[in-house]
Amino acid sequence: MEYNFRDIEKKWQDIWEKTQSYLVENHVDRPPFYVLDMFPYPSGAGLHVGHPLGYIASDIFSRYKRLKGFHVLHPMGFDSFGLPAEQYAIETGQHPADTTAKNIETFKSQLRKIGFCFDWSREIRTSNPDYYKWTQWIFLQLFNSWYNPALNKAESIETLMHQLATVGLTGSNHYTNDFTAAEWNGFDYEKQQEILMHFRLAFSSVGVVNWCEALGTVLANDEVVNGVSERGGHPVIKKKMRQWYLRITDYAERLLEGLNRVDFSDSMKEMQRNWIGRSEGAELIFPILDSEHTINIFTTRPDTIFGVDFMVVAPESDLVEHITKAEQKEEVAKYVTYVKGRSDRDRIAETKQITGCFTGAYAVHPFTGKSVPVWISEYVLAGYGTGAIMAVPSGDQRDFNFANHFNIPITNIFGDAFDGTAACTSKEVTISNSEFLNGLTSKQASELVLQKLAEKKIGARKVNYKMHDAGFSRQRYWGEPFPIQWKDGTAKALAEDQLPLQLPILEKYGPGPKGEGPLANVSEWTAQDLETSTMPGYAGSSWYFLRYMDPKNESRFCDRKISDYWGPVNVYIGGTEHAVGHLLYSRMWTKALFDLGLIGFDEPFQKLINQGMIQGSSRFAYRIKNTNTFVSFGLKDQYQTDRIHVDVNMVDGFELNTDAFKTWKPDLENAAFVLEDGKYICGSETEKMSKSKYNTVNPDVLVDRYGADTFRMYEMFLGPIEQSKPWDTKGIEGVHRFIKKLWRLFFDEQKGKIWNEEEPTPAEWKVVHKTIKKIDSDSENFSFNTAVSAFMVCVNELTELNCHKRKAIEPILILLSPYAPHLTEELWQALGNVTSILDASYPICDEKYLLETEKEYPVSVNGKLRTNMVLSLEASQSEVEEKVLADDTIKKWLDGKPAKKIIFVKGKMINVVV
């Protein structure tokens, strides 16, 4: 009987489907466990071998937890809104819903072949109206909520309205003009709504977008290259436009705090902390000379205030036009235009170039009364802090460079620590030349300055965040429509029974007349004054893990009892590319839903596993210039050549299959080759896996050739799950051999079944129990690559012991079932078991078989191992020492000198120190 994986895998996949083996009920009397994959965007290219890496890991972990007695939720769905489908629609006229549905079918059929235990009855698609109905609904909860700083949580906007109507408003961060309750009650409806908009968690405001006049549309950062549009190379400028935002900054502190309660990698937490970018400092006011305007600045170094030599304001700031003196107007306007035309990427990339422009205005130093010039420069960003800084060249390197470049005199406040060649950024140096701060350290001086600022009422302590509120509008079609109607410039939420607000069918997908989303072209839409932008990709993905719990519910986004049962996701698996954006947004949504009492936990993901990216290993051929002749890698330097990507599937290792190459493309039919050693050798490089680089490997091909079980185990065998690595198909043979070897423990080609019911020997038990212990800890720790190795060792050892005993092999089979579900199920049944291996219980490892009765101890002298001196010891430590000292071979190594110390290492080794 041979191992026929094609029949076996088809058979079990059909059975699983027919009996709905992976259907998960909601309330079961077993501890719940939720394992989630980051759901895929169903691109037209289908799956490549990189996609399933995380899914296989989560699948193994789910099955492992199931064997351990947990009730495991392991769903899958599709993040099906997105730009590529829309762009495809613009090009081909096909509706994104149709192409998306088609792509999903391809994905699902590919996934099915790999034998995952997804509960497909819970599948969700973010672009389905019965899903985005609830995305819209949650958006409205955010729209109708505000963050109450007194309670440190979100609550209904009604509570704010009540507060405003009874006590008015004072000292809010969100709305600077205070008013009394009487004033509030006197405001008209529009004015009240305008004020409320400053507090809503989902709010509308004016923001800056990349605007391309020639294309008449808004572009993403990705679509802007060197200040011009990627398509067509048209100029792109920044333009102000009404946008929707999420007030994620109100959650900054809690997003930071929550990181202490979750099991993410340190680097992941660090990334999120950096993104949030909390910094403590002071905000203070500099009046402008001969002007009623002031410059508000934020600084983390209030202690350096006597070192201020100039001020810098962001060129985008509204303040610029108010303070610029007549004689500088022209130059400033020129500079502002220059900055507007620069893409963010350019501004970021060029760190060496120093640009700026003097406004002609002077600010007044709050303590010395000295006049300091006010400049504008692109190194100050409008979006961070107050969009203006006090520049201290002796204490900040960028300020120092700026001062040097524009010949601005530098005040030294650090004495000898500042040598005039670089800024002194140390906080340990005591401050001098600073009036009342002289002789103080940075920390003391900062406190004192804060105190003085407060006394003079010109500044205060301030915590600032780098993160800003999340832009939530896209001028696109293929996204969730906002359930918002505009009436006289006031946004009004649609009633709940009007949801879902469905996307209308379009004739064409181009932008609206003024660069709005395509919905602006739909007359029924604009006739109702509906919002024409749509929500971004992360809207649907911010809460999808909740919908899986209760995917069919028509009256709630997720029943509270059900979300209480499952709780947060126990293990979340996905790549680092979504690390900051997606994770922060879904953490914020979760916290908001928690605050509003809609769910019972405030962190969505308890543990995060970041799978590494599988890179492609590209292959190249070298075409001699202006010919159709290709020269092998080793000889290419003798010619002038062009390098072209060759499909990796036509290459065996590095050797090109020249016949396949000739039939690859029509113009290669007559290709000639300059060979080395009779072979055409390709060049190689590790790159991102992509169709255009011809380095993708389709899992279908491998599953077809080796079977899903081999494919699953090989993906795991490749290396640690978190590590990025290039794909290499070569090693798959080894895993395939292992599986066939396992098969041969049960079946012989001639004799058929060869297992027996004999009692295993202690040696055999030891092999089995050693394996159980190893696999158990490896599976728990996501160390699947070493687990696969341990299986190989186990089968090799059992084969060597000629052990075909059912009692010994059955536990190994259960252990292996998460890794190779089809094969193990087949063998399990062949052994005569009536129930599925899915219902088997996890084998327990008995310590008594693990006890090692080691008698031989290697000896090292001065840390150097002496392999010819293995001592046989069964004695207490003191007896060991005597024995070691008495041993003649050791005396020889000690050169007759007495031993200073004898170290007995963990019962494993003896170290003699001379």
Place this chain on the structure above:
RNA sequence: ACUCGGGUGGUGGAACUGGUAGACACGCAGGACUUAAAAUCCUGUUCGCAGCAAUGCGAGUGACGGUUCGAUUCCGUUCCCGAGUACCA
């Protein structure tokens, strides 16, 4: 520039809290079976030197230094690769 990872044979990678570096697999070489191939099995495989051989000696985890009886593991300096992020005041 900053932050976080990572550098181990021809290759992917093992090595628990410092204790015999190179598990497991690929590749390669040799052999068995076969008319032949496939499949399977066996042997060898870190490098250098010596030896007919078993084996012995020396070096060795990017480089240099430190702590230690002993370092792939801990500390310092430095080089390289990957990822992420940014004129963040």
